[in-house]
Amino acid sequence: MNNSSLLPNLPASGAAALGAEDQRRIREMVTYLTSGSTTEALTNALPLGTDREMVDAVAELCELDHGGVLIIPPSVEAATAHLRALGLQPSTPIASTVVRDRLSRRYRLPAEALDVRVVHAPVAADSSRAVTVFCAPPGLPAPVARSERLSGHETHVAVRLRGDADQPLAWVYDLLAQQVRGLVADGGGYNPLLGKGGRTVMYFRSEGRTWHAWPRRLAVVADGHHEQLLQEHLTASTDAQPPWSYGARGGHGTRNAASPARPPAGLGAWPNAGPDCWLDGVDGGADAEDRRLLQLLTGAWVTQALRTMVALDLADHLARGPLTCLELADRSGARPDLLHRLLRALCHPWVGALQAAGKGAFALTGLGWRLTREHPASMRHTALLYGDLFYLSWSALVEGVLDGAQPFTTLFGQGVGEYLARHPRQGAVFDGARAEETQAFADLAAVVDLGPARTLVDVGGGNGELLCHLLEAYPLLDARLLDRSRAIGTARVNLSSRGLLPRTTLVTGSVTEPRSIPRGADVYVLTRILHDWDDDTCLEILRGIREAAADDSTLLIIERPLPSDFTHPSVAALTDLHMLVTHAGGGERTNAQYRALLERAGWTVADERPLTLDMTVALACPTVTDPGTTSSLPVGLYKYAR
Numbered sequence: 001m002n003n004s005s006l007l008p009n010l011p012a013s014g015a016a017a018l019g020a021e022d023q024r025r026i027r028e029m030v031t032y033l034t035s036g037s038t039t040e041a042l043t044n045a046l047p048l049g050t051d052r053e054m055v056d057a058v059a060e061l062c063e064l065d066h067g068g069v070l071i072i073p074p075s076v077e078a079a080t081a082h083l084r085a086l087g088l089q090p091s092t093p094i095a096s097t098v099v100r101d102r103l104s105r106r107y108r109l110p111a112e113a114l115d116v117r118v119v120h121a122p123v124a125a126d127s128s129r130a131v132t133v134f135c136a137p138p139g140l141p142a143p144v145a146r147s148e149r150l151s152g153h154e155t156h157v158a159v160r161l162r163g164d165a166d167q168p169l170a171w172v173y174d175l176l177a178q179q180v181r182g183l184v185a186d187g188g189g190y191n192p193l194l195g196k197g198g199r200t201v202m203y204f205r206s207e208g209r210t211w212h213a214w215p216r217r218l219a220v221v222a223d224g225h226h227e228q229l230l231q232e233h234l235t236a237s238t239d240a241q242p243p244w245s246y247g248a249r250g251g252h253g254t255r256n257a258a259s260p261a262r263p264p265a266g267l268g269a270w271p272n273a274g275p276d277c278w279l280d281g282v283d284g285g286a287d288a289e290d291r292r293l294l295q296l297l298t299g300a301w302v303t304q305a306l307r308t309m310v311a312l313d314l315a316d317h318l319a320r321g322p323l324t325c326l327e328l329a330d331r332s333g334a335r336p337d338l339l340h341r342l343l344r345a346l347c348h349p350w351v352g353a354l355q356a357a358g359k360g361a362f363a364l365t366g367l368g369w370r371l372t373r374e375h376p377a378s379m380r381h382t383a384l385l386y387g388d389l390f391y392l393s394w395s396a397l398v399e400g401v402l403d404g405a406q407p408f409t410t411l412f413g414q415g416v417g418e419y420l421a422r423h424p425r426q427g428a429v430f431d432g433a434r435a436e437e438t439q440a441f442a443d444l445a446a447v448v449d450l451g452p453a454r455t456l457v458d459v460g461g462g463n464g465e466l467l468c469h470l471l472e473a474y475p476l477l478d479a480r481l482l483d484r485s486r487a488i489g490t491a492r493v494n495l496s497s498r499g500l501l502p503r504t505t506l507v508t509g510s511v512t513e514p515r516s517i518p519r520g521a522d523v524y525v526l527t528r529i530l531h532d533w534d535d536d537t538c539l540e541i542l543r544g545i546r547e548a549a550a551d552d553s554t555l556l557i558i559e560r561p562l563p564s565d566f567t568h569p570s571v572a573a574l575t576d577l578h579m580l581v582t583h584a585g586g587g588e589r590t591n592a593q594y595r596a597l598l599e600r601a602g603w604t605v606a607d608e609r610p611l612t613l614d615m616t617v618a619l620a621c622p623t624v625t626d627p628g629t630t631s632s633l634p635v636g637l638y639k640y641a642r
């Protein structure tokens with residue numbers, strides 16, 4: 001419905017004319033209000049994923065009233081002249097204290113210097129819908145103007161309680177405030193000058209943007225002064241932590257709007273806002289979005305800085321105490337002037353691996369310690385793996401997504417397993433990284449009690465790190481580890497160094513070859529194996545284990561399931577993309593997809609329990625048909641569940 005081009009792009013008429021961007025904003029909003037329905041406006045303004053029934057319930061009681069945009073005109077007159085030129089009938093401009101106070105708080109500018117004016121104009125002679133144009137005062141500091149241009153913070157759509165609604169405003173308010181997940185109270189106010197008896201307006205916002213790239217902001221307006229409800233709303237606004245921060249602090253409305261702190265003595269008053277003006281910083285401000293975007297786009301720089309820190313053993317050199325750049329250069333062999341630039345970047349808040357320790361020395365931060373060899377939860381190999389082999393593979397993601405050319409194979413001419421087998425140094429880094437991640441599974445024993453088990457098979461057990469945890473936790477357990485010969489070699493060294501080799505049989509074979517799989521164990525473990533393979537191969541693996549298992553065996557599957565909610569903070573959506581890059585046919589699956597695969601292979605999932613780092617352990621039992629009934633009953637259900 002993006003037909004904003006239907007309205008004319010008016011020629012600028014001299015110095016007083018509205019700028020093209022402001023014209024575009026008004027045109028876009030007028031078009032939206034002219035052709036869109038209330039339901040559509042609500043769907044756009046409420047949080048993504050809000051139930052359709054909820055939208056319909058609100059639309060039954062309310063109708064689209066106005067849409068607001070903030071512009072930065074050369075003068076208020078230029079704005080009204082423009083609205084008239086569009087054939088609209090603008091109201092007399094009045095002061096907008098709500099938007100004035102919001103701008104004042106957002107940028108820590110003195111409110112009295114911000115003369116924001118608001119003009120309403122019905123979008124057609126017979127329309128009850130109006131475009132509401134907030135005019136920022138001329139001479140706004142350039143970074144503030146730019147921030148408002150980029151963010152469109154004030155853009156919103158508003159619905160009004162219908163005159164014939166069979167429910168009061170409080171009912172609609174409760175519906176929105178209490179039943180719509182992710183909606184946050186965002187200030188409001190009462191304007192006695194509007195309509196008959198004034199008007200109450202209450203703003204809500206939620207995360208994300210509409211398809212116009214507007215913020216998701218909804219105002220609910222009603223004739224009259226709904227004092228108590230408004231007060232509750234403003235209190236909620238004061239308490240609410242915004243889902244994203246744009247620098248606003250405290251209340252959002254006119255009533256509870258504490259005046260921003262006056263500029264410290266000696267600072268010039270706005271428009272020369274001085275350092276009190278909140279123009280930058282990680283927490284919000286004019287260039288917060290630029291910084292965030294730049295941080296995302298330069299993530300690879302940080303990856304490489306950390307990888308280099310590890311590759312030069314800087315973390316290990318600093319493990320004994322702070323060192324100067326010259327001392328580190330001496331120990332690492334790096335050129336001091338260039339090394340200094342790396343050390344400085346590693347201190348930057350976006351990295352935070354080092355800190356200045358005085359007298360020209362550098363020291364490790366807590367995060368930097370994690371890159372030393374001696375840290376019990378070291379991520380040293382992970383820094384090397386993600387900064388080298390896998391880093392290079394990601395550079396072919398475009399081709400991978402476009403035409404399915406598997407990125408790792410495209411770059412290295414062979415699959416990961418084959419490559420690692422031929423490159424022992426990279427193989428050792430890979431094994432080390434897997435071992436570091438496996439330490440996160442130490443909490444497996446907290447959710448699964450393998451006390452009753454005597455035999456366990458780790459299918460595709462890699463370097464045996466998980467097995468070491470389990471054998472140490474359960475002294476009566478004997479294990480078998482099945483993997484390719486390269487991994488078996490590493491596992492032998494690992495298990496042997498911890499005195500666990502006598503309790504382990506190492507089996508060289510293939511997970512896809514049923515005959516390789518040791519038979520009749522109490523427990524089978526599949527950790528981060530299924531996500532390497534496509535569905536058909538997963539079925540082969542699972543059927544092979546089912547064939548080898550006894551009817552009362554239990555299968556533990558550890559994976560990182562994909563949440564169905566796309567905004568869930570689990571890293572699974574990203575590791576899924578990583579699987580696309582590194583493993584042909586591999587990828588993360590939802591719990592439901594894992595369950596379906598297991599069922600097809602003769603397993604029934606009895607339970608799924610969360611582990612650290614968004615991983616889950618699923619407990620599955622062979623599906624055995626009870627001869628007495630026609631139903632399939634999982635045998636050994638919950639045998640090992642805590």
Ligand SMILES: C[S@@+](CC[C@H](N)C(=O)[O-])C[C@H]1O[C@@H](n2cnc3c(N)ncnc32)[C@H](O)[C@@H]1O
Pocket residue numbers: 417434435438459460461462463466482483484487509510511512526527528529532
């Ligand atoms: C992602 S690693 C997981 C290792 C271990 N389970 C863990 O979570 O740390 C995948 C493992 O599958 C092994 N693998 C790959 N293809 C295999 C095959 N056809 N047969 C046996 N093991 C295989 C690899 O050698 C590697 O150890």
